[in-house]
Amino acid sequence: MISFLGKQLKNPLVLASGILGNSCDILTRVHDAGCGLVTMKSIGPAPRDGHKNPTVIDLGYGMINAVGLPSPGYAHMDAEWQALEDRDFPLNASIYGGSVEEFSRVARFVSARHPDFIEINISCPNSDCHGMLFGVDEKAAHAVTAAVKKVIEVPLIAKLTPAAPDIGRIARACEDAGADAICAVNTAGPGMVIDIETKMPVLAFKKGGLSGPMIKPIAIRCVYDIFRAVSIPIIGVGGITTGEDAVEMFMAGATLVGMGSAVRYRGIQVFDLVNRELNNWLAAHETTREAVIGAAHHPAGRTTHDPVSIAKDLSSQYRKNTP
Amino acid sequence: MIFDQKPVMARVAGKTMHNPYFTTLFFDFAINFHPGQFIMVWIPGVDEKPYTISFHEKDRFGITIEAKGIFSRRAATLTPGDMVGIRGPFGNGFDIIASPHAAVVAGGCGMAPLAPLVERLDPNLFFVHGARTKDFILYPRRFAAKRHFTTDDGSLGHRGFVTDLLAAEIKRRMDQAQPQFDMVYACGPEVMMHAVFTLCEVNGIPCQVSLERYMRCGFGVCGACVCSDRVVCTDGPVFHSDQLQKMTDFNRTALLKSGQPVALSEYVSWRCQ
Numbered sequence: 345m346i347s348f349l350g351k352q353l354k355n356p357l358v359l360a361s362g363i364l365g366n367s368c369d370i371l372t373r374v375h376d377a378g379c380g381l382v383t384m385k386s387i388g389p390a391p392r393d394g395h396k397n398p399t400v401i402d403l404g405y406g407m408i409n410a411v412g413l414p415s416p417g418y419a420h421m422d423a424e425w426q427a428l429e430d431r432d433f434p435l436n437a438s439i440y441g442g443s444v445e446e447f448s449r450v451a452r453f454v455s456a457r458h459p460d461f462i463e464i465n466i467s468c469p470n471s472d473c474h475g476m477l478f479g480v481d482e483k484a485a486h487a488v489t490a491a492v493k494k495v496i497e498v499p500l501i502a503k504l505t506p507a508a509p510d511i512g513r514i515a516r517a518c519e520d521a522g523a524d525a526i527c528a529v530n531t532a533g534p535g536m537v538i539d540i541e542t543k544m545p546v547l548a549f550k551k552g553g554l555s556g557p558m559i560k561p562i563a564i565r566c567v568y569d570i571f572r573a574v575s576i577p578i579i580g581v582g583g584i585t586t587g588e589d590a591v592e593m594f595m596a597g598a599t600l601v602g603m604g605s606a607v608r609y610r611g612i613q614v615f616d617l618v619n620r621e622l623n624n625w626l627a628a629h630e631t632t633r634e635a636v637i638g639a640a641h642h643p644a645g646r647t648t649h650d651p652v653s654i655a656k657d658l659s660s661q662y663r664k665n666t667p
Numbered sequence: 668m669i670f671d672q673k674p675v676m677a678r679v680a681g682k683t684m685h686n687p688y689f690t691t692l693f694f695d696f697a698i699n700f701h702p703g704q705f706i707m708v709w710i711p712g713v714d715e716k717p718y719t720i721s722f723h724e725k726d727r728f729g730i731t732i733e734a735k736g737i738f739s740r741r742a743a744t745l746t747p748g749d750m751v752g753i754r755g756p757f758g759n760g761f762d763i764i765a766s767p768h769a770a771v772v773a774g775g776c777g778m779a780p781l782a783p784l785v786e787r788l789d790p791n792l793f794f795v796h797g798a799r800t801k802d803f804i805l806y807p808r809r810f811a812a813k814r815h816f817t818t819d820d821g822s823l824g825h826r827g828f829v830t831d832l833l834a835a836e837i838k839r840r841m842d843q844a845q846p847q848f849d850m851v852y853a854c855g856p857e858v859m860m861h862a863v864f865t866l867c868e869v870n871g872i873p874c875q876v877s878l879e880r881y882m883r884c885g886f887g888v889c890g891a892c893v894c895s896d897r898v899v900c901t902d903g904p905v906f907h908s909d910q911l912q913k914m915t916d917f918n919r920t921a922l923l924k925s926g927q928p929v930a931l932s933e934y935v936s937w938r939c940q
């Protein structure tokens with residue numbers, strides 16, 4: 345068991361938001377397939393269909409998507425909320441809004457349905473006015489985080505975009521505003537794929553966020569930067585598909601590791617598979633997850649696996665705030 | 668070659684207009700396919716939607732389109748030379764049994780995914796096809812196997828439901844102590860598939876049905892097509908009785924494009940804007 349923001353998780357793997365939706369049955373299945381914490385698809389203030397297809401295209405080395413934040417709207421999911429309140433697994437509810445006021449309204453409602461955490465998606469590139477602006481501007485990130493924090497009764501996670509010029513500063517602004525953890529990253533880009541026969545962008549929305557293996561180096565760098573900027577835990581997401589990828593993400597500074605696109609490449613059982621690979625790697629290297637968290641921040645040549653000395657070392661040398 | 672990654676552009680090579688409602692488009696492409704699988708068809712500038720492969724040869728395949736809404740009506744107007752994007756094939760397809768004691772039950776356009784299956788099953792199968800009227804019967808002369816028809820208005824074959832004929836045949840086999848069906852395959856409106864499933868359950872016969880849900884990615888990531896704890900595009904679209912027994916959303920609930928769960932009747936009457 346892993347303790348995360350006061351809750352017990354069976355392992356450090358997280359289902360990323362927007363993958364497989366938010367109905368209780370499928371989230372239960374993901375949990376049963378070895379996922380420690382499941383995140384719901386971002387829930388918005390009002391019903392929204394999202395964009396026309398094509399919305400999600402696999403490129404082999406990752407995918408591009410512009411789903412466009414489809415959502416029933418928080419007030420139109422009664423049956424799902426009811427089912428989710430009776431769940432027996434930890435739940436992270438992702439939300440979005442087009443303004444601070446909308447974020448607060450959705451957050452207040454969702455908090456009353458008792459998720460274990462609320463994640464604010466201040467990073468989605470797929471609509472003209474939802475969220476993304478908050479994730480690239482320190483003041484806006486601070487404002488929305490502070491406003492949501494005020495109206496909820498569960499720990500708050502801020503989900504950041506790798507498009508921020510200095511993601512560490514955004515993370516710091518969220519921490520200062522009361523965020524309990526950071527989730528990084530959302531999709532990268534936006535990118536575009538053009539069909540050369542028809543001379544048309546393939547996605548109906550033309551541009552879309554990139555995910556999967558092709559963004560892993562960006563995600564690793566972002567988590568590395570955030571780790572140096574904040575003292576709250578980080579959920580590292582972006583391009584993770586194997587146990588070794590997870591180890592790399594822990595070394596960058598993640599406390600938990602999220603996966604989304606990996607479900608395409610290895611199926612829902614990816615959680616069990618990555619767990620096994622992760623544990624095998626840790627055992628073969630005679631170390632623990634705790635010991636490798638942030639390990640890439642050690643001075644060159646440092647080989648100790650003693651978590652206490654590493655933690656001391658990190659907090660004195662690098663981390664702005666000691667926990 | 669067709670891939671399950673970004674759309675491969677293919678020109679329409681041939682077109683058959685079966686009647687005012689059904690059109691088949693052919694593509695001269697070799698595609699690795701198992702009956703029951705589907706592809707995502709992209710008409711640039713319009714939309715992208717799932718269609719089952721209804722004809723399959725070594726270097727050619729076809730999809731049969733029922734003109735309903737914006738996309739399908741547009742698709743039915745495509746002519747040879749027009750270009751569409753294709754992703755796939757996706758999904759699991761039917762488990763094909765070798766036994767002659769198989770039944771295939773098609774309702775309306777549900778004939779499309781079942782057609783390549785019928786061509787692979789033992790020709791002694793029991794084959795029923797229901798449609799609104801005689802004019803809605805797909806592929807009237809395609810199969811070597813004998814087909815029984817039902818229509819809502821009695822303009823061809825039995826007037827009534829496909830399940831009437833299936834129930835009668837199950838009973839006949841029972842009464843005459845003949846081998847019972849080893850498998851029943853069904854595709855059509857979900858209420859019809861549910862009626863077939865229920866009939867099979869009562870008689871202890873396994874069945875496989877092919878479900879439809881709103882789809883985006885086609886490869887099990889976006890969650891648009893979730894039905895209970897099953898992902899229709901990757902776990903399905905074909906489901907066996909033992910899975911259907913546990914799928915409480917079967918014939919009851921489907922997700923709209925927004926992700927909102929609604930009663931199936933509301934889902935099927937919903938139209939893309």
Ligand SMILES: Cc1cc2nc3c(=O)[nH]c(=O)nc-3n(C[C@H](O)[C@H](O)[C@H](O)COP(=O)(O)OP(=O)(O)OC[C@H]3O[C@@H](n4cnc5c(N)ncnc54)[C@H](O)[C@@H]3O)c2cc1C
Pocket residue numbers: 397705715716717718719720721730731732733734735736737738739740776779780878879880881882883904934935936937938939940
């Ligand atoms: C696995 C699968 C195989 C299919 N095979 C065939 C086939 O062989 N022949 C055929 O005529 N139809 C098939 N369909 C249904 C076909 O995809 C829809 O009828 C088509 O999308 C209608 O689009 P439209 O714009 O004309 O109508 P719309 O006005 O958009 O909708 C009509 C109905 O189609 C369904 N639909 C709409 N968009 C989608 C979508 N993106 N994904 C899934 N369903 C949607 C909804 O139930 C809706 O009520 C299949 C569907 C699935 C899921």
Ligand SMILES: Cc1cc2nc3c(=O)[nH]c(=O)nc-3n(C[C@H](O)[C@H](O)[C@H](O)COP(=O)(O)O)c2cc1C
Pocket residue numbers: 360361362363385386400407409411413438465468503529530531554555556557559581582583584602603604605606888889
């Ligand atoms: C189809 C799809 C839909 C997504 N929807 C959301 C969403 O609603 N909210 C959100 O915060 N992130 C969303 N994301 C981003 C993922 O949660 C994740 O941050 C990103 O895909 C990177 O992780 P990965 O490489 O493991 O997929 C979506 C990603 C994909 C591929």
Ligand code: FES
Pocket residue numbers: 881882883884885886887888889890891892893898899900901
């Ligand atoms: S269509 Fe995306 S999960 Fe099935």
